[in-house]
Amino acid sequence: xxxxxxxxLFWQVYLTLLACLIMxxxxxxxxxxxxxxxxxxxxxxxxxxxxxxxxxxxxxSPDQLTSEIKRLSDDMGAGIxxxxxxxxxxxxxxxxxxxxxxxxxAPQRWLDHIIRVDLPDGRTVLARLPRPPEPGLRILxxxxxxxxxxxxxxxxxxxxxxxxxxxxxxGVESWGSGTLSRxxxxxxxxxxxxxxxxxxxxxxxxxVLVNSQKALLANASHELRSPLARLRMAIEIWTDTPxxxxxxxxTRDLREIDQLVEEILLxxxxxxxxxxxxxxxxxxxxxxxxxxxxxxGANADGRSVEIYGDATLLRRLMRNLLENASKHGRPPVEITxxxxxxxxxxxxxxxxxxxxxxxxxxxxxxxxxPAGRSEMSGGWGLGLALVRQIAGRHRGSVRCESxxxxxxxxxxxxPLVRA
Numbered sequence: 001x002x003x004x005x006x007x008x009l010f011w012q013v014y015l016t017l018l019a020c021l022i023m024x025x026x027x028x029x030x031x032x033x034x035x036x037x038x039x040x041x042x043x044x045x046x047x048x049x050x051x052x053x054x055x056x057x058x059x060x061s062p063d064q065l066t067s068e069i070k071r072l073s074d075d076m077g078a079g080i081x082x083x084x085x086x087x088x089x090x091x092x093x094x095x096x097x098x099x100x101x102x103x104x105x106a107p108q109r110w111l112d113h114i115i116r117v118d119l120p121d122g123r124t125v126l127a128r129l130p131r132p133p134e135p136g137l138r139i140l141x142x143x144x145x146x147x148x149x150x151x152x153x154x155x156x157x158x159x160x161x162x163x164x165x166x167x168x169x170x171g172v173e174s175w176g177s178g179t180l181s182r183x184x185x186x187x188x189x190x191x192x193x194x195x196x197x198x199x200x201x202x203x204x205x206x207x208v209l210v211n212s213q214k215a216l217l218a219n220a221s222h223e224l225r226s227p228l229a230r231l232r233m234a235i236e237i238w239t240d241t242p243x244x245x246x247x248x249x250x251t252r253d254l255r256e257i258d259q260l261v262e263e264i265l266l267x268x269x270x271x272x273x274x275x276x277x278x279x280x281x282x283x284x285x286x287x288x289x290x291x292x293x294x295x296x297g298a299n300a301d302g303r304s305v306e307i308y309g310d311a312t313l314l315r316r317l318m319r320n321l322l323e324n325a326s327k328h329g330r331p332p333v334e335i336t337x338x339x340x341x342x343x344x345x346x347x348x349x350x351x352x353x354x355x356x357x358x359x360x361x362x363x364x365x366x367x368x369x370p371a372g373r374s375e376m377s378g379g380w381g382l383g384l385a386l387v388r389q390i391a392g393r394h395r396g397s398v399r400c401e402s403x404x405x406x407x408x409x410x411x412x413x414x415p416l417v418r419a
Contacts (some may be wrong), residue, residue, distance in 0.1 A: 013158050066091045078129045079093060080092070081099075081127075082123055082125050085123060094128070097128055113129045113130070114127065171184035180203065180206065183200045228253075231253035267366070278308075280309045280311070284305070284306050285337045285346060286304045289302070292335070293322065298322050298325070298348075301334065301336045302335075303339070305416075310394075313393065320386055320387050321335070321346075321348040322335060326350075330407070333348070335348050336349075343396075344414045347410070347411050349407060350403075354403070355402075355408050357402075360400045364387065365385060367382065398412045
């Protein structure tokens, strides 16, 4: 039974709340007992009233005195007996109270809730006061009533809190079982809602990442079939007739496969990096552009611009743009570095046939294949998709435009200021 209560958050919260309330009630009751009125004060008040009232009744007849005793008894809820100075009972209300022979039994009379008042004329008044309720019993009643009332009021609030946590737990379990599109309600603005929002954000990022990886692997396996098929044919030809042409074909296919695998690994690494801080240094874009242009036979121009970034990734961005222009465009291929409005600009232009406006939005998708392109020739691979990922990693963007006079112009905008 105790194990059940410990495992259920509802009972943990609810019973903890009740325990705190009981402790609070006990503390308040104790303070009330310590600081409240004591029996001495209560007895003193009765004694003063009896003395004042009965002194005024000194000259009254026995019948009038009996009537006055009845009134006082009813008002005070006490039994009253009056003795003359000769120790004779002259009036009584309730069970007569025996007049003690001496004062030796005064402590016992105190315990019996009997007080004695000696009037100036020699009369003696004995009053048996009603017993007050025990302080412990009063405290217990307050504790029980307070805990019961607040416990009933706290039940729906506790149930609502734990119900939201139960819904959150169910959603997390459902998402963990493979339903990556599952999200939980984000009602309220308290900690439970914050946990729900954090979970939904993480779930969305992971869903995008997993779907991206699935699409990447599916497209990569499809794209690998073409170079593998060509490689198999080249090996068979080289086995029958070892020629330099067959050897070069094998080398070219192996290089293409190696490049594709490298791009897949880089794309995966960039996907997993997400929004983690970029570990980079100050990079001279014109220097990188000159090196890559010399490697591909392009022309480099512009001004020296430094940004904070990853030199390896930025070099790969320029290389992919230049190789794309060389492969799908026509010379001259030019790369230009400039800056304006707090941004660095990398522009790669060619004089090829250009890209139709309807296809520009899809250029940066992984393995995009334009309309009319054969399956054996493959798609556009990951080159431009990596360009977009690398630009995004540096808080930048990339776009494709048409070039005046014919050709394509790819523009990458990167912020100059470090985040």
